[in-house]
Amino acid sequence: MTTRAEAIAYDEADPLAGAVTEFVVADPDLIYLDGNSLGRLPSRTFAAISAAALVEWGEGLVRSWHDWLDLGQRAGDRLAPLIGAGKSEVVLCDQTSLNLYKLATAALDSTPGRSIVTDNSNFPSDRYVLAEVAHRAGGVVRTIESDPIAGPTAADVVAQLDADVGLVSLSHVAYRSGAVADMGAITAAAHASGALTLWDLSHSVGALPVELNRHGADLAIGCTYKYLNGGPGAPAFLFVRRSLHDDLAQPIHGWFGHNEQFHFAPDYEPAPDIRRFLVGTPSILSMQAAVEGIELCVELGIEALRRKSQDLTGLLIDLHDQRLASRGFRLASPRQPDRRGSHVTLLHTEAYRITKALIDTGVIPDYRDPGAIRFGIAPSYISATQVWDAVDRLVTIMDTTAYTTYDVARERVT
């Protein structure tokens, strides 16, 4: 489909067309293509936050801890099927960087290797965390310079592996190009070399099915505020393969990780299960919001969401080829549907000013230095018609050179 009529027809037949009514949409004319940065507010979440505040906190007071204590574990169990994990292998807690620090440190503590392999298409923030963890273990981070569109391959990883490498840590879906890494092949390569794998699923979870256990993945982290619509800075999650629960221990020894949390024993004794990766008292209001986003995603069905995501990212790529390539844009995401996540990245030398102009037409994408516009297609609330209209407005901006009226000086756009 490349015409607006075809896009409308797609939407009319879309089994997920009604899902948008699950969200608070304050401005129906806004085309929100930044769900890969912060997902929309589900209506049920507003109800849940209100109840968590007024009923659970306001009325239940400290007694509500009876229900809150294992909220992170229950939320993890709900999330588990979305990432191919089992019961009690996933827990919601803390933030992605903190979880990455905990698990990467635990991994290097448990293996002879002291160094970490990562990739320059991994989140810069992840790379900062990993560099310091490796440094403190007496090792270094080895950063693959992979193809900026395709991301790291198993061969790239193999080229870095030796006995000094204890951990391979990559993004499953690259934050910039949206490339999907080959989790199975990379995990097998790491294991063959005696290293563990730690996957950042922030751009995967809720956008495509992840199969951690099928691929034998060891560890994973991810956020809940992108495609899971968990809310700004919602608690992150972490996954530890069950057979590693005995062997791995993380370094931040808080009371939520203790085997007997309320015994107030003088010494730390890690819980024998996934709780040992917890630290302190979780932020309940933000956690309750995340739970609702997870539930909604499970209900809509990750397979259906994936199909629609592939269709709409495909539409955007087709429209790029038809209308944008000739106007100075360059596709920076994989063309093969099963090799890309749920956003499409276009490069342009004037990307920054174009993004500002696009926002003023009522389309919100996401700008990333240098020169990249990311179009996030959250399949639960984006339609084919919206994708078509966004591209159409982009064409108009280019043909009228409307973007040239904007300042090139950088300020944060989205």
Add this chain to the structure above:
Amino acid sequence: MTTRAEAIAYDEADPLAGAVTEFVVADPDLIYLDGNSLGRLPSRTFAAISAAALVEWGEGLVRSWHDWLDLGQRAGDRLAPLIGAGKSEVVLCDQTSLNLYKLATAALDSTPGRSIVTDNSNFPSDRYVLAEVAHRAGGVVRTIESDPIAGPTAADVVAQLDADVGLVSLSHVAYRSGAVADMGAITAAAHASGALTLWDLSHSVGALPVELNRHGADLAIGCTYKYLNGGPGAPAFLFVRRSLHDDLAQPIHGWFGHNEQFHFAPDYEPAPDIRRFLVGTPSILSMQAAVEGIELCVELGIEALRRKSQDLTGLLIDLHDQRLASRGFRLASPRQPDRRGSHVTLLHTEAYRITKALIDTGVIPDYRDPGAIRFGIAPSYISATQVWDAVDRLVTIMDTTAYTTYDVARERVT
């Protein structure tokens, strides 16, 4: 005052009597003496959470990050006067255990000493964190066995200090007895030995004025969900004395701690200010709730709150002497008003069953193994009459032996 009429007269003259109307009080008959565990819900907080969800997130979407980005710093600046800190010395982020880990590690990284002095009246959870931090630095934790009521003295600390000690980390107000440590003398002793100090203010902040800078304290952490009424698991805070901002660096290198957060540079460069102690994306909904609790406390005035807290904890101690000591209770908090925080602890061999019986009469205290009942007096919403009535119900429970109908088997009470 020891009669109910005197308690009523106190409440009628109490300049803070109206403050209770700032809170959502679902059951006016409930006597909530557990604000030292989880404070009440301020009405303004419910309004703020609703706006944060519906307007900021729902309507503003990713654009709201423009205002959210420095929310933790702005909240820290509002909190700073409550703890005697200056502008840009305090920030809200993460949880207490995580902040403790970050600052304790930063401290040991910056001093020749590798060991940590703490005390057995410090939170067990803090002691778990400190033990692992010292272990990873090649040192140990030296735990003062201090007087269980009075807590650690400067002399206790001095006895542990030598060149191997890089950090002294204590609770300012002991979680069990409520004893206030002598921050000035202990800090001076630590400094004389070349060690830094790290104070846990969880039981201090919002209950009594803290004067970090006057005492030359180096580092502090604390939660916002007790006397600040910030909500269940609300974000914690951390304080770093300004003159240490250049020398200290914490080990979890996330993008919120980077000097140029949105440059996505390949390498980590810590921000030159308090931001270097941040890690990842903060939980905004929980943070907005915490901000309201802080604002309310500032408005009510920490000096007035402290005066009332001393009056009501004094009332409870007087009533203990008059009516409870003869019934098998023993006071386990300091008698001197300026040496105790805002809760009073009573010991009894049947404390667990008595707590359960008391809850069933509509009084919520807090039970802590072994054998301690903590009565938290949050001065913003507790009245003298409530304290009197709570003791009166306790007397009835003892005289009717009503507690003996409860099971001795432990389950979590509050």
